[in-house]
Amino acid sequence: MRYLLLALLALSHSLAAQPWRVVGDEQFAPYSYVTPESDTPHGLDVELVDAVLREAKVPYEIRLYPWERVKRMLDRGEVQMAFQFAGTPQRQEQYELVGPLRSGSTVFMTTAKTAIKDWQALEDFSPYVIGQVRGYSYEENFDRADLARDTSAQNPRQLVSMLLAGRIDIIVGDRVQLQYFVREQRAQEQVRVLPRPLIQMPRFVAFAKGDIERARQFSEALVRLRNAGKLDEIQQRWAQ
Structure with missing residues (x-):
């Protein structure tokens, strides 16, 4: 019996020592991205996640992949944690x-091609084709609305290119991110953001449903860093 207990303790220690496999979107600049020269993760969210995991004192490795693969890896149990998930009811049902x-x-971004200046109801977009990234969730009512959509874009950079090429009328996405890719193409004068945003969207990390212990470890470390102002310091550095 004593040997069995020791074996179980050794197994538990071994599992605890195994690094968390953490994955995020490789095409979500400036929040998470890789460069053509290296597959090393970069971005604001990468630094935030890195800081929290170091505070939690758990071994880990961060890798970035296409978003659809990120979700599949988490769903199949191939990784322990993933980011950056929108806080929609659907995601809350799927994950911790x-x-x-x-x-x-x-926000919604468009060009001079469209007449729309702002919107009050989702029906205002009925005359237009809205581009969005395949597999992304945006906001519950918008996701369910009966609108003409183009979901052929695999990432936000491609979405901006499609808008600039005139293939779609309007695109939806994170303001900072869309503007980042517009500046990348030196097209600031060609686009405009509609004044009313769709939503102020919180971004979460996700664990498999039922993985309460890892979720607790990350949550407690996140609260400690937020209370100490460390997360604000990282965000302010990226805002400069």
Whole structure:
């Protein structure tokens, strides 16, 4: 019996020592991205997650992949944690969400091609084709609305390119991110953001449903860093 107990304790210690496999979106600049020269993760959210995991004192490794693969890896149990999930009811049913890690403003961006100046109801978008990234969740009512959509974009950079090429009328996404890719193409004068945002969207990290212990460890470390002002310091550095 004593040997069995020792074996179980050794197994528990071994599992605890195994690094968490953490994954995020490789095409979500400036929040998470890889460069053509290296697959090393970069971005604001990468730094936030890195800081929290170091505070939690757990071994980990962070890798970035296409978003659809990120979700599949978490769903199949191939990784222990993933980011950056929108806090929609659908995601809350699927995963143990912890956070928010940060919040971002989800907006509509268009060009001079369209007559729309602002919107009051989702029906105002009925005359237009709205581009969105395949597999992304935006806001519950918008996601369910009966609107003409183009979901062929695989990432936000491609979505901005489609708008600039005139293939779609309007795109939806994170304000900072869309503007980042517009500046990348030196197209600031060609686009405009509608004044009213769709939502102020909190972004969460996700664990498999039922993985309460890892979710607790991350949550407690996140609260400690937020209370100490460390997360604000990281965000302010990226805002400069």
